[in-house]
Amino acid sequence: xxxxxxxxxxxxxxxxxxxxxLSANGGAERLNESVRYSALNGGKRLRAYLARAFCELCGExxxxxxxxxxxxxMIHAFSLIHDDLPAMDNDDMRRGRPSxxxxxxxxxxxxxxxxxALDAFAVAGLNPYCESAQNAEAMxxxxxxxxxxxxxxxxxxxxxGEGKGLDINELTRLVDLKTGALFSCACALGCxxxxxxxxxxxxxxxxxxxxxxxxxxxxDLLDISSTPExxxxxxxxxxxxxxxxxxxxxxxxxxxxxxxxxxxxAKSKLAEFGDNVSKTELSEFCDYILIRKK
Amino acid sequence: xxxxxxxxxxxxxxxxxxxxxLSANGGAERLNESVRYSALNGGKRLRAYLARAFCELCGExxxxxxxxxxxxxMIHAFSLIHDDLPAMDNDDMRRGRPSxxxxxxxxxxxxxxxxxALDAFAVAGLNPYCESAQNAEAMxxxxxxxxxxxxxxxxxxxxxGEGKGLDINELTRLVDLKTGALFSCACALGCxxxxxxxxxxxxxxxxxxxxxxxxxxxxDLLDISSTPExxxxxxxxxxxxxxxxxxxxxxxxxxxxxxxxxxxxAKSKLAEFGDNVSKTELSEFCDYILIRKK
Numbered sequence: 001x002x003x004x005x006x007x008x009x010x011x012x013x014x015x016x017x018x019x020x021x022l023s024a025n026g027g028a029e030r031l032n033e034s035v036r037y038s039a040l041n042g043g044k045r046l047r048a049y050l051a052r053a054f055c056e057l058c059g060e061x062x063x064x065x066x067x068x069x070x071x072x073x074m075i076h077a078f079s080l081i082h083d084d085l086p087a088m089d090n091d092d093m094r095r096g097r098p099s100x101x102x103x104x105x106x107x108x109x110x111x112x113x114x115x116x117a118l119d120a121f122a123v124a125g126l127n128p129y130c131e132s133a134q135n136a137e138a139m140x141x142x143x144x145x146x147x148x149x150x151x152x153x154x155x156x157x158x159x160x161g162e163g164k165g166l167d168i169n170e171l172t173r174l175v176d177l178k179t180g181a182l183f184s185c186a187c188a189l190g191c192x193x194x195x196x197x198x199x200x201x202x203x204x205x206x207x208x209x210x211x212x213x214x215x216x217x218x219x220d221l222l223d224i225s226s227t228p229e230x231x232x233x234x235x236x237x238x239x240x241x242x243x244x245x246x247x248x249x250x251x252x253x254x255x256x257x258x259x260x261x262x263x264x265x266a267k268s269k270l271a272e273f274g275d276n277v278s279k280t281e282l283s284e285f286c287d288y289i290l291i292r293k294k
Numbered sequence: 295x296x297x298x299x300x301x302x303x304x305x306x307x308x309x310x311x312x313x314x315x316l317s318a319n320g321g322a323e324r325l326n327e328s329v330r331y332s333a334l335n336g337g338k339r340l341r342a343y344l345a346r347a348f349c350e351l352c353g354e355x356x357x358x359x360x361x362x363x364x365x366x367x368m369i370h371a372f373s374l375i376h377d378d379l380p381a382m383d384n385d386d387m388r389r390g391r392p393s394x395x396x397x398x399x400x401x402x403x404x405x406x407x408x409x410x411a412l413d414a415f416a417v418a419g420l421n422p423y424c425e426s427a428q429n430a431e432a433m434x435x436x437x438x439x440x441x442x443x444x445x446x447x448x449x450x451x452x453x454x455g456e457g458k459g460l461d462i463n464e465l466t467r468l469v470d471l472k473t474g475a476l477f478s479c480a481c482a483l484g485c486x487x488x489x490x491x492x493x494x495x496x497x498x499x500x501x502x503x504x505x506x507x508x509x510x511x512x513x514d515l516l517d518i519s520s521t522p523e524x525x526x527x528x529x530x531x532x533x534x535x536x537x538x539x540x541x542x543x544x545x546x547x548x549x550x551x552x553x554x555x556x557x558x559x560a561k562s563k564l565a566e567f568g569d570n571v572s573k574t575e576l577s578e579f580c581d582y583i584l585i586r587k588k
Contacts, residue, residue, distance in 0.1 A: 027447025027471065030454055035442055082408060087400035106381035107453050110404070111446050114376060117408060118441035121415050125434040136430035140419040147412035148329055152405050153321025159401050160324055177321065 001277065003284035010052050010062075010069070011045040018070050021123055034104040034112040039077045041095055046215075047072045047186040053285070054190025054204050056278040057270075064129040065193035068138050071124035072186050075146050078116035079182075081109050083155065117146070130193055138192050145185035154178025158243070166244040175216045175246075176209055183215070184208030203272035207282075210266035214289045217259040220245040221252060222294065256290075263290055295571065297578035304346050304356075304363070305339040312364050315417055328398040328406040333371045335389055340509075341366045341480040347579070348484025348498050350572040351564075358423040359487035362432050365418035366480050369440050372410035373476075375403050377449065411440070424487055432486050439479035448472025452537070460538040469510045469540075470503055477509070478502030497566035501576075504560035508583045511553040514539040515546060516588065550584075557584055 001009075022036055048069030055065035084091040084099040085106065092102050101109035124138045144150060154177025157170070166174065187204035196204075224247065246255040263286045270279055295303070316330055342363030349359035378385040378393040379400065386396050395403035418432045438444060448471025451464070460468065481498035490498075518541065540549040557580045564573055 024443060027443045028450035028454060031442060031447055031450035078408075082404055085404065087404060108450065110376055110379065110381060111450050111453075113408070114372075114411060115442035115446040117411055118437050118444075118446065120437075122434050122437035122441070125430055125437065132427045132430045136419055136426045136433070139430070139433045140416050143412050143414075143416035143419065147416070148325060148409035149318060149321045150412075152409040152412065153325055156322035156325035156402065156405050159405075160322060 001281070003281040003288060006053070006281055007044065007046070007049050007285075010049045011042070013066060014045045014048045014069055014073055015040060015042065017066055018073065021067075021070055030104065030108055031111055031115060034100060034108045035115050037103060038081050038094075038100045038112060039074055039116060041077075041097070043073070043076075043095065045069070045073055047076055047182060049285070050183065050186035050208065051190040051193070053278050053282050054187045054196075055193045056190075057273045057276065057282065058191055058194030058196040058200060059274070059276070060194035064127075065190045066129070067127035068124050068189040068193055069186070071120040071138070071142060072182065072189060074116045074120040074123060075142060075151075076182060078113040078120070079146075079151060079155070081113040081116070085109060088155075088159070124189075127193075134192050134195070138189055141185055141188055141192070145181040150177060150181040150185075154181065161244060163242045165242075166249075168246075168249055171244050171246065171249060172213070175213055179216045180209040180212030182208075183212035200272050203269045207266050207269040210262045210269070211286060211289060214259040214262040214266070214286075217246045217255050217262075218289055218292055220247045221256065222292075224252075226294070259290060263287070295575070297575040297582060300347070300575055301338065301340070301343050301579075304343045305336070307360060308339045308342045308363055308367055309334060309336065311360055312367065315361075315364055324398065324402055325405055325409060328394060328402045329409055331397060332375050332388075332394045332406060333368060333410060335371075335391070337367070337370075337389065339363070339367055341370055341476060343579070344477065344480035344502065345484040345487070347572050347576050348481045348490075349487045350484075351567045351570065351576065352485055352488035352490040352494060353568070353570070354488035358421075359484045360423070361421035362418050362483040362487055363480075365414040365432070365436060366476065366483060368410045368414040368417065369436060369445075370476060372407040372414070373440075373445060373449070375407040375410070379403060382449075382453070418483075421487075428486050428489065432483055435479055435482055435486070439475040444471055444475040444479075448475065455538055457536045459536075460543075462540075462543055465538050465540065465543060466507070469507055473510045474503040474506030476502075477506035494566050497563045501560050501563040504556045504563070505580060505583060508553040508556040508560070508580075511540045511549050511556075512583055512586055514541045515550065516586075518546075520588070553584060557581070 018039055022039055025032060051065040051069040051072060052062040056062045080094060081100045083089050084094055085101055091099055093099060100112055121139050124142060125135045127135050154174050157174040158178055184205040187208040188201050191201045191204045267283055267286050270282060273279060312333055316333055319326060345359040345363040346356040350356045374388060375394045377383050378388055379395055385393055387393060394406055415433050418436055419429045421429050448468050451468040452472055478499040481502040482495050485495045485498045561577055561580050564576060567573060
């Protein structure tokens with residue numbers, strides 16, 4: 001198996017498992033539809049891949065991290081729904097389809113995001129392949145990495161910075177919170193599922209932060225070089241809203257070079273783990289971030 | 295101590311504890327302010343009271359349920375911020391002050407709600423007075439009672455029902471989810487903190503559902519009989535938006551009678567627990583719901 005095989009296998013495993021986890025009805029039919037519309041969308045499932053890969057890197061079967069992967073993809077889906085809202089980034093398209101609030105209206109989109117954020121915890125908390133103490137640790141980490149001092153804090157810095165201009169330190173902090181926190185969380189969840197050491201968890205968190213930073217840079221580069229058809233979402237939004245990005249602050253060439261440095265540093269963090277096929281694949285994942293086209 | 299003394303003591307304990315729990319900075323300053331604005335607002339803290347009272351009813355010190363009480367008040371605060379948004383109930387006032395989105399803008403209000411919902415889990419998960427297995431159970435329950443098949447589902451039914459008219463069964467389902475789920479959760483969290491039996495947890499959940507139903511009826515009655523100054527929020531909204539309520543479906547007299555029946559049934563659920571001062575106070579809490587003026 002190569003990285004792309006495992007990524008594709010993970011995506012279909014996650015899709016199938018989320019379909020089961022989100023199948024319960026009750027509550028409101030329209031909310032159920034709206035939640036499934038955004039959570040079952042055939043995304044790349046990079047975060048779930050990271051959870052699986054780190055679990056396997058630590059020598060345990062990846063299935064132990066499957067429900068943690070579902071939980072983090074639910075948190076990711078929630079963040080995209082709320083980011084797309086008119087009061088936030090006001091994006092009408094997401095993955096080639098109308099965004100949730102275009103398809104279901106704003107009120108339902110807000111509630112669908114809320115529901116996914118809240119329901120993610122029971123999904124992680126009831127992971128049948130892990131002990132109660134592991135599941136508790138997973139839920140606490142999800143909370144800390146997604147909440148006020150994590151992803152949500154990053155999103156707020158992003159909003160506050162529009163039209164104002166951030167310096168490179170402020171931008172790095174923004175990206176580490178908005179993107180890095182959830183990447184880190186995914187890697188650490190894999191370690192938790194495998195009962196890894198604290199040193200390994202820390203290495204996983206560092207790996208997530210660095211790959212998250214590189215991922216954001218290539219995202220910014222794609223935002224100026226790609227087409228909406230290729231990306232499945234609107235482009236040129238950063239420049240339009242005068243957002244500071246690594247590309248606007250450093251220029252394309254230096255930004256890309258910095259992404260490469262982050263990736264080199266991320267790879268060095270894998271030294272904390274023994275050698276196996278997952279280590280090779282995670283190294284390929286690092287390279288993929290630099291060359292991805294969507 | 296009477297119910298009112300314990301309620302007032304709980305409110306100040308919760309306010310002080312939330313001040314500590316929400317004191318960490320980092321992230322975005324504006325988001326920190328917005329979160330504290332809504333979470334530290336001197337509310338009645340009925341849900342935290344229920345967690346404390348059920349913990350004491352089961353013979354354990356109430357402080358064991360303090361952080362569970364904080365977590366559920368954070369979830370409650372999140373739900374109020376999002377309910378007040380223009381796309382939802384569009385309320386400009388909350389507890390006698392501008393609602394969060396009036397004070398901080400819509401984007402920050404959405405993120406403040408998201409942050410409170412997410413951060414509540416780490417607060418419950420790190421409760422220092424309980425074991426990891428109890429904290430895991432508490433987080434799972436919070437997730438289930440607040441999410442798609444709980445409070446959020448109820449809010450969606452509420453939105454879908456506007457201008458359409460619900461029958462009494464649909465309305466009961468709405469109220470059980472929108473209000474009862476969190477009341478039930480609060481009562482059960484107290485039981486979890488005290489390591490109560492499954493039968494006691496079930497009785498607590500029933501108690502929460504029944505008192506939640508009665509609470510919603512007196513809320514509807516206050517909405518037509520009170521003034522904005524007395525309530526600290528806008529009134530007459532239900533009639534304006536043609537929402538079905540117990541009062542609109544049954545008339546004031548029969549609605550109030552039904553609230554009394556719910557309260558009588560709720561009191562009977564307390565038979566599952568031994569006699570102590572908390573049982574007397576919870577009985578007073580039941581009476582309070584029927585006579586409250588705000």
